[in-house]
Structure formats: C-alpha cells, structure tokens
Amino acid sequence: MRMNARFEGQAERQLDFLAEATGLGVSEVLPTCVQRFDEQVRAQRSGRAHFSAFVGRGRGRSDIAGSYKTRLAPGAHG
Structure with a gap:
C-alpha cells in the first residue's frame, strides 16, 4: 500500500530520530x-x-462485593 502522511512537530522529530x-x-x-x-x-x-475469562467465575463468597470495606478494615478477619 502506498500512502502519504504528514508529520509535524514532535512526531516529525521522533520519526527523524x-x-x-x-x-x-x-x-x-x-x-x-x-x-x-x-x-x-x-x-x-x-x-x-484472558483476564475477562476469569472475572466472575469464582465459587467463593457471594457477599464480598457488599462487605469488602468491612472485611478490609484494620483488624477484620474473614
């Protein structure tokens, strides 16, 4: 494919470099x-x-989304 392009300013300096x-x-x-x-x-x-194939696929606790702040608070367990 043949094409014409215009590079000015920073793009031109980068291309030259x-x-x-x-x-x-x-x-x-x-x-x-x-x-x-x-x-x-x-x-x-x-x-x-690849990442999205795993999102929401776990079989863990179902209440994590609603209680994550409490669970992450200092001294919180399980």
Whole structure:
C-alpha cells in the first residue's frame, strides 16, 4: 500500500530520530513502527480477553462485593 502522511512537530522529530538511530529510511521506520504497535495492541487485547475469562467465575463468597470495606478494615478477619 502506498500512502502519504504528514508529520509535524514532535512526531516529525521522533520519526527523524528513529531513522537516524536505526540507520533505516523513513519508509522503513514507519512499517516497523506499525508492526510493533500492532503487536502491542494485540497483546493487550489478548491479555484483557484472558483476564475477562476469569472475572466472575469464582465459587467463593457471594457477599464480598457488599462487605469488602468491612472485611478490609484494620483488624477484620474473614
């Protein structure tokens, strides 16, 4: 895919820095950045999906939500 993009200010400085620091051209830095960002977002979404599979699945006490402040108070037991 071919695209045109405008980078100004901080984004332009960041892009220039990445190109200089890696020795890559801007046209190589951008796809690498997109790939890394994609991996990060997918990992976050995967983690959330994994976590949500466990939320509300316990077989513990059913009164915890209504009494957690009392149970967490100093000196409270069980």
